[in-house]
Amino acid sequence: MKAIVQDGYGSPDVLELREIDIPTPGDDQLLVRVHAAGVDPGVWHLMAGEPYMIRLGMGFRGPKEPVKGMDVAGTVEAVGKDVTGFKPGDEVYGADLGAYAEYACVSAGRCAPKPANLSFEQAAAVPVSGCTALQGLRDKGRLRPGQKVLVIGAGGGVGTFAVQLAAAIGADVTGVCSAAKADLVRSIGASEVIDYAREDFVHGERRYDVILDTAGNRPLTAMRRALTPAGRLVIVGGEGGGRWTGGFLERMARASALSLFAGRKLMGLSAKVNQKDLLILQNLIEAGKVTPIIDRTYPLGEAAAAIRYMHEGRARGKVVITVYGAPRPARSRSLPSRRRSLSERAAGHLPRATASWGVAGWDGAGWAAAG
Numbered sequence: 001m002k003a004i005v006q007d008g009y010g011s012p013d014v015l016e017l018r019e020i021d022i023p024t025p026g027d028d029q030l031l032v033r034v035h036a037a038g039v040d041p042g043v044w045h046l047m048a049g050e051p052y053m054i055r056l057g058m059g060f061r062g063p064k065e066p067v068k069g070m071d072v073a074g075t076v077e078a079v080g081k082d083v084t085g086f087k088p089g090d091e092v093y094g095a096d097l098g099a100y101a102e103y104a105c106v107s108a109g110r111c112a113p114k115p116a117n118l119s120f121e122q123a124a125a126v127p128v129s130g131c132t133a134l135q136g137l138r139d140k141g142r143l144r145p146g147q148k149v150l151v152i153g154a155g156g157g158v159g160t161f162a163v164q165l166a167a168a169i170g171a172d173v174t175g176v177c178s179a180a181k182a183d184l185v186r187s188i189g190a191s192e193v194i195d196y197a198r199e200d201f202v203h204g205e206r207r208y209d210v211i212l213d214t215a216g217n218r219p220l221t222a223m224r225r226a227l228t229p230a231g232r233l234v235i236v237g238g239e240g241g242g243r244w245t246g247g248f249l250e251r252m253a254r255a256s257a258l259s260l261f262a263g264r265k266l267m268g269l270s271a272k273v274n275q276k277d278l279l280i281l282q283n284l285i286e287a288g289k290v291t292p293i294i295d296r297t298y299p300l301g302e303a304a305a306a307i308r309y310m311h312e313g314r315a316r317g318k319v320v321i322t323v324y325g326a327p328r329p330a331r332s333r334s335l336p337s338r339r340r341s342l343s344e345r346a347a348g349h350l351p352r353a354t355a356s357w358g359v360a361g362w363d364g365a366g367w368a369a370a371g
Ligand SMILES: NC(=O)c1ccc[n+]([C@@H]2O[C@H](COP(=O)([O-])OP(=O)(O)OC[C@H]3O[C@@H](n4cnc5c(N)ncnc54)[C@H](OP(=O)(O)O)[C@@H]3O)[C@@H](O)[C@H]2O)c1
Pocket: 040, 041, 042, 128, 129, 132, 152, 153, 154, 155, 156, 157, 158, 159, 176, 177, 178, 181, 196, 214, 215, 217, 235, 236, 237, 238, 239, 269, 270, 271, 272, 310, 313, 314, 315, 317
């Protein structure tokens, strides 16, 4: 199969389109024929090996997992022996390492049925950014209907989901973005939009119950002042910190210290893609409450250009890679014997699965519906 591979860390120049073996799914994984894959800053960090602390887990000299990509949407080709709920032919979306390839192994717990009303390209834009926005607003921000929320970086990957999710539960959303993205941010649910080049929003009179910061370039003390007395600042990210820690650890330590002596809480988010939240997003998307915003798509062979464009920070919403795989291989010829037997065993998994999809849903009443 074709895949985007790297041997060492560095700029997008280290990426190569190569022919490699189709991977074999583990017992709890799906082998997915990839139709589309998302691009987000996490992919850039894993490619660059920066901040350096990520090399502790990913490999010191070069990445242990050479195939790039996380967000994926595609068709299940085979399932591991412990997987329930999926069968070959199912259309799914999720996230795991190695998405920039014609086939990828995805843990079943990080996967869910693709929203029926989305194309594969749209679905591939959702997992990392959508789960991050959901977990930031719901779990850390504890955002409630009627509250005021400020989304910084509202026109970006996480921000465009955050604005829509907050509007969907009935919060009053103010988005902070460049002038070029103001119309977009207003159109997806922000009642007010602040152009950060013209207005220093943290020094104004307005106070917010929740601030979701994806840009990471405002002083914590200033953002703290913009919170209501019981307000919550959720630090999602921001680029341009130090090469060793990305500035994240320092910012977390300062946030904890600033939270000690007052009602206002400042905290970091470490989002995780999981099936429960993908199901919630699926329901919201199918209900028309959330729609992925896609700026551009690139073919698999131009993954380096896609990552470069995303890293410039000008994308309106998300960047997606479309994977044009070879025609579906005849299973008996193309799949090794272990995968063939996994594929055959998968037939018994569907009925158990279908019943469970209804459990984690969205009833329109608020985050509580998420359990
Ligand atoms: N904590 C976690 O679990 C987690 C998960 C996912 C992502 N992240 C991190 O979150 C950050 C955002 O991710 P993303 O996918 O949304 O990236 P993105 O698509 O590049 O969006 C970032 C946005 O920030 C905006 N921005 C840049 N400078 C700004 C400023 N001074 N004030 C306000 N906005 C500004 C950019 O647009 P404009 O300037 O043109 O408006 C851009 O839309 C990244 O650092 C990423 O690594 C963290």
